[in-house]
Structure formats: structure tokens, C-alpha cells
Amino acid sequence: MTVPPITLPASGRPDPAAAPTPGATADGILRRQRARESSARTYARSFPIVPARAKGMTIEGTDGRRYLDCLSGAGTLALGHNHPVVLEAIQRTVESGAPLHVLDLATPEKDDFTDALFATLPKAFADRARIHFCGPAGTDAVEAALKLMQTATGRRGVLAFTGAYHGMTAGALSATGSVAIRERVAGGAAEVTRLPYPYPYRCPFGVGGERGAELAATYTERLLDDPSGGVVPPAAMILEAVQGEGGAVPAPDGWLREMRRITGERRIPLIVDEVQTGVGRTGAFWAVEHSGIVPDAMVMSKAIGGSLPLAVIVYDQDYDGWLPGAHTGTFRGNTLAMATGAATLRYVAAEGLAERAAVVGARMSARLEGLRSELPVIGDVRGRGLMIGVEIVDPEGELDSCGAHPVAPEAAERVRSACLERGLIVELGGRFGSTVRLLPPLVITDEQAEAVLERLADAIAEVSGQRGRRS
Structure with a gap:
């Protein structure tokens, strides 16, 4: 009933020596999924990966690539994947x-x-x-x-x-x-x-x-x-x-x-x-x-x-x-x-994980709010605890009566893809599909929270053309 340990490399890049031996290639599995499953599938379209193992906040694909999971089964995995309890x-x-x-x-x-x-x-x-x-x-x-x-x-x-x-x-x-x-x-x-x-x-x-x-x-x-x-x-x-x-x-x-x-x-x-x-x-x-x-x-x-x-x-x-x-x-x-x-x-x-969620969530939200002046495509940061939304906007668009810029769903999709390239799984939501949603497990460590913020900020900076300007 135990899961082999998974360590988190700083880069999120694959470690070939730790990769599992798959029964089939990821490309083959994804191709068969597209051919056999209904067109109503959703997450599989956003994340073209084949998870093979998982522990805590980390998912490992059949190709050995590791990801920090900020989707957590749409909030299902309060303790992350395969928690000992x-x-x-x-x-x-x-x-x-x-x-x-x-x-x-x-x-x-x-x-x-x-x-x-x-x-x-x-x-x-x-x-x-x-x-x-x-x-x-x-x-x-x-x-x-x-x-x-x-x-x-x-x-x-x-x-x-x-x-x-x-x-x-x-x-x-x-x-x-x-x-x-x-x-x-x-x-x-x-x-x-x-x-x-x-x-x-x-x-x-x-x-x-x-x-x-x-x-x-x-x-x-x-x-x-x-x-x-x-x-x-x-x-x-x-x-x-x-x-x-x-x-x-x-x-x-x-x-x-x-x-x-x-x-x-x-x-x-x-x-x-x-x-x-x-x-x-x-x-x-x-x-x-x-x-x-x-x-x-x-x-x-x-x-x-x-x-x-x-x-x-x-x-x-x-x-x-x-x-x-x-x-x-x-x-x-x-x-x-x-x-x-x-x-x-x-x-x-x-373990007081609700209180922990309040503290870590407030810290993450504050950091993201602080990025708004640096990355103007971040229109709004909101949420409660470890249920956080970052709304992506067109900073060149005309402000509405509440001071909000127009939504930018295509940019949000590029942010999601850029996050995946960096080993971070996030999903979109909101009225216009323009909000990046963070739902990490309640057991997220300070180190993992920092990695999430860095990877997300880097992805947003790249999509908005501000990557080279970040201090």
C-alpha cells in the first residue's frame, strides 16, 4: 500500500533515473484516450500528461516529469495524493x-x-x-x-x-x-x-x-x-x-x-x-x-x-x-x-490545517497582489484561504465603471500552458475562463508555496512580455 517516494527537484524537470517503467508510452495512451473517450472530457485537454505516481503535492508522469499539483482533484485532495493517513x-x-x-x-x-x-x-x-x-x-x-x-x-x-x-x-x-x-x-x-x-x-x-x-x-x-x-x-x-x-x-x-x-x-x-x-x-x-x-x-x-x-x-x-x-x-x-x-x-x-490554510493562503494572496504593479495583466487577486483566483486581463483595454480591464481568456490559457511547462498544474475558471485558480492541498509546505508563486509569476511574465523586466 506504499507509494515510492517522490522528491521535488527545484527545476521541476524530469529525472530519468527516477522515471517509472511504463506499460505504454504517454503519446500512445493520450492518442487512445482521444479516440475512445467522449468529447466532453475537460482536464485531459488542458493537461496532456499521463500521471503514473503521486505523493503529497507532486505528480509524476510516465515520462518522469514531475509537477506541483495546484488542482488537487478540483479540491478533493485536502491532504494531497496518497497521504499516509x-x-x-x-x-x-x-x-x-x-x-x-x-x-x-x-x-x-x-x-x-x-x-x-x-x-x-x-x-x-x-x-x-x-x-x-x-x-x-x-x-x-x-x-x-x-x-x-x-x-x-x-x-x-x-x-x-x-x-x-x-x-x-x-x-x-x-x-x-x-x-x-x-x-x-x-x-x-x-x-x-x-x-x-x-x-x-x-x-x-x-x-x-x-x-x-x-x-x-x-x-x-x-x-x-x-x-x-x-x-x-x-x-x-x-x-x-x-x-x-x-x-x-x-x-x-x-x-x-x-x-x-x-x-x-x-x-x-x-x-x-x-x-x-x-x-x-x-x-x-x-x-x-x-x-x-x-x-x-x-x-x-x-x-x-x-x-x-x-x-x-x-x-x-x-x-x-x-x-x-x-x-x-x-x-x-x-x-x-x-x-x-x-x-x-x-x-x-x-493538525490545525484549516488555520494553516488561512495563514499560507493569505501569504500567497499578498505576494500575488504585490505582483499586480509589476505584471499589469493581473487584474484581480481574490479568494479565501487556499482557494485563490488570479484574474488575467488586457491591461491595454478600456476600464469599466468598476475600474476593471477587459478579460483576456486567451492569455489565461497561455498562462496555464506556460505553468505546465514549468512543472505547475493550475486550472482556469471564472465567468470568462480568465481566472487562474489555485487549489493546493492543505499540506502544502512553505517551500512548495514559494515554488508555486515563482513558477506562476514567471509564466505570467512570459505571456505578458514582461519576463525580462522582472527584478
């Missing part, structure tokens, strides 16, 4: 003879995972909580949360936000904001009212800052109270405390408290999607803790499984009005994921 949990569970698949039957592993998860939740929420194990993807948990609230309220509609991403199944896709991924899919599972999400750099009201967030809250409240506003009382509001795919845009704490007040006063259940923000990613164990709000339901996946597939919803017991089988699925009883998830949750808590 995770491997030990897998080995222990397999050797115990525990059943690996039991539908929704109770097992010691499920009971232990639930204990570990509830111990991390805000007390006011945990004291009244029920849990439902969903299919292994976050999108299924979003579906479950929406169905739960539709059942509890007898209503159908959903309040969702611009820039949101909640998944790719019918109900989750309806609540997702991206026009590009929705425009070719007919229909939807719910009637969605789209509300403005605070985005200071490109404020939907054209004012930015705190005032933009205030207007977003005022608009929401007045729309819901307007008898001619067209909004039938909804089953729920769903939001992200930090929009991930939306470009690492954090919601202001005051705005989140306003959303909780507005929904509470109108008896609208509030669902917070913590699929990517949970388990220490934002500098608190759960992103809702920054604002102090207590939602009616939280959607969880990704890191809660300790790198294996697992998704749940945790919700206030008052909404538990489902009939047996109201939301089911064959792979709800993933014993291995529950074991690795419990081990990961306890390790993150015991």
Missing part, C-alpha cells in the same frame, strides 16, 4: 474484512464517519442535524438537497445566483449559472430565479466594493417582497460562500448574514453548497463559519471522502419529511470512502 485507513479497512458495498445499511465505518463529520460542524447546526448519504458525486447531493426542501415546503422554485456552479445533473444544472454549459440542454428540473452574487471586481451593479454587496442584498429582498416581481415563494435558496468555478469569488460575510436574515424571515430554507469550500479549504473548517450563519442544509462532497468518492447532505431535522426511498442510489454505502473520510476529517482538525 489515507493509505493506512484503506489498508486497515481492507484487511479487516469489512464489506465494501452495503447500500445504506449501518456499518461501524459509517457510524465512525458520521461521528467524525458531526464533530467538525458548527455546534448550533450539529445539535439539530440529520445526514443523508447520497450517490458519490456532489451533484447528486445538490439534487437531494433541492428535493428535500421541495418535499418539506411543498414548493418547486429555487433561488440561485449568477456565477454559481452546483453540478451537471438536471436540478443542479438548473441552479448553475454558466450559460455555455446550459444553453444546449433543453428544459430543467426546477424553476430558478437568478439573483446577483457580489463580485467586486466586475460588480453586476457597476459600483463594486461593499456598496455592490449592499445593492445585491437590497435587490434580493425587494424582489421577493414585490407582489409583481414574478417570484413565487420558492422551495429554497442555494449559494456558495466562495464561488469556485465562478472564479474564486468570496461572498462578503455581511452579505451572507443578510441572505440568512432574508430567507429566515420569509421561511425560505437556505442551502449552502460546501462541496469545494469544506474541510479547511477557506481557512475555516466550513466556509459558513467565517460569517457565523447557520444554514438549513449543507451540501458536502470532494474532500470529505479523503480522496475517494463520497457525498452527503446534512440538514436541520425539521426538514426530515422524506418517505423511505425518496432519494436513493446504489453507491451510497462506500465503506472505503467513509474510512478515508473519517481519517482525513480528524487529521485536518488535529
Whole structure:
């Protein structure tokens, strides 16, 4: 169950002596992937590599090239690749003879995972909580949360936000904001009212800052109270405390408290999607803790499984009005994921990794913010903890009313490619695909953080033609 050690060379260049012996060449594997997999594949287009081994933050390809992984399975790998705590949990569970698949039957592993998860939740929420194990993807948990609230309220509609991403199944896709991924899919599972999400750099009201967030809250409240506003009382509001795919845009704490007040006063259940923000990613164990709000339901996946597939919803017991089988699925009883998830949750808590994410994330963001004057293609640096976005812009373009330059998605793509050449994996996101997103594991070392910043800065400088001018 052990993984051969991987060391990080300063250059990120391959070490032929340490390269694995592949069963097939990388080119051949990639060619067969293109021929056999669907055109919907995404990450494989951005990163034409064939990972062979991985440990911590480092991925090694079949060609022996090593990369620092700032994607971390889209935030799934809180402890990085093949962490000893995770491997030990897998080995222990397999050797115990525990059943690996039991539908929704109770097992010691499920009971232990639930204990570990509830111990991390805000007390006011945990004291009244029920849990439902969903299919292994976050999108299924979003579906479950929406169905739960539709059942509890007898209503159908959903309040969702611009820039949101909640998944790719019918109900989750309806609540997702991206026009590009929705425009070719007919229909939807719910009637969605789209509300403005605070985005200071490109404020939907054209004012930015705190005032933009205030207007977003005022608009929401007045729309819901307007008898001619067209909004039938909804089953729920769903939001992200930090929009991930939306470009690492954090919601202001005051705005989140306003959303909780507005929904509470109108008896609208509030669902917070913590699929990517949970388990220490934002500098608190759960992103809702920054604002102090207590939602009616939280959607969880990704890191809660300790790198294996697992998704749940945790919700206030008052909404538990489902009939047996109201939301089911064959792979709800993933014993291995529950074991690795419990081990990961306890390790993150015991080692203070959420606090570590806050410190390292703030340091990295400050360094990136300091590069803006030197590299004017960096339009905005934002995020929370180790969930960081760097928006790439055209510095020669005309400023908008918020002082933002036009987006530069093609330049962002070149930055991503230049990072890969330097042994750094980063992905893009945001409304225009112009934001470089950093999601390193919570176990990132100071040395690795420094290497990420240097490689990213060098890549941006090369793309912007400023490489020779950097001091």
C-alpha cells in the first residue's frame, strides 16, 4: 500500500533515473484516450500528461516529469495524493474484512464517519442535524438537497445566483449559472430565479466594493417582497460562500448574514453548497463559519471522502419529511470512502490545517497582489484561504465603471500552458475562463508555496512580455 517516494527537484524537470517503467508510452495512451473517450472530457485537454505516481503535492508522469499539483482533484485532495493517513485507513479497512458495498445499511465505518463529520460542524447546526448519504458525486447531493426542501415546503422554485456552479445533473444544472454549459440542454428540473452574487471586481451593479454587496442584498429582498416581481415563494435558496468555478469569488460575510436574515424571515430554507469550500479549504473548517450563519442544509462532497468518492447532505431535522426511498442510489454505502473520510476529517482538525490554510493562503494572496504593479495583466487577486483566483486581463483595454480591464481568456490559457511547462498544474475558471485558480492541498509546505508563486509569476511574465523586466 506504499507509494515510492517522490522528491521535488527545484527545476521541476524530469529525472530519468527516477522515471517509472511504463506499460505504454504517454503519446500512445493520450492518442487512445482521444479516440475512445467522449468529447466532453475537460482536464485531459488542458493537461496532456499521463500521471503514473503521486505523493503529497507532486505528480509524476510516465515520462518522469514531475509537477506541483495546484488542482488537487478540483479540491478533493485536502491532504494531497496518497497521504499516509489515507493509505493506512484503506489498508486497515481492507484487511479487516469489512464489506465494501452495503447500500445504506449501518456499518461501524459509517457510524465512525458520521461521528467524525458531526464533530467538525458548527455546534448550533450539529445539535439539530440529520445526514443523508447520497450517490458519490456532489451533484447528486445538490439534487437531494433541492428535493428535500421541495418535499418539506411543498414548493418547486429555487433561488440561485449568477456565477454559481452546483453540478451537471438536471436540478443542479438548473441552479448553475454558466450559460455555455446550459444553453444546449433543453428544459430543467426546477424553476430558478437568478439573483446577483457580489463580485467586486466586475460588480453586476457597476459600483463594486461593499456598496455592490449592499445593492445585491437590497435587490434580493425587494424582489421577493414585490407582489409583481414574478417570484413565487420558492422551495429554497442555494449559494456558495466562495464561488469556485465562478472564479474564486468570496461572498462578503455581511452579505451572507443578510441572505440568512432574508430567507429566515420569509421561511425560505437556505442551502449552502460546501462541496469545494469544506474541510479547511477557506481557512475555516466550513466556509459558513467565517460569517457565523447557520444554514438549513449543507451540501458536502470532494474532500470529505479523503480522496475517494463520497457525498452527503446534512440538514436541520425539521426538514426530515422524506418517505423511505425518496432519494436513493446504489453507491451510497462506500465503506472505503467513509474510512478515508473519517481519517482525513480528524487529521485536518488535529493538525490545525484549516488555520494553516488561512495563514499560507493569505501569504500567497499578498505576494500575488504585490505582483499586480509589476505584471499589469493581473487584474484581480481574490479568494479565501487556499482557494485563490488570479484574474488575467488586457491591461491595454478600456476600464469599466468598476475600474476593471477587459478579460483576456486567451492569455489565461497561455498562462496555464506556460505553468505546465514549468512543472505547475493550475486550472482556469471564472465567468470568462480568465481566472487562474489555485487549489493546493492543505499540506502544502512553505517551500512548495514559494515554488508555486515563482513558477506562476514567471509564466505570467512570459505571456505578458514582461519576463525580462522582472527584478
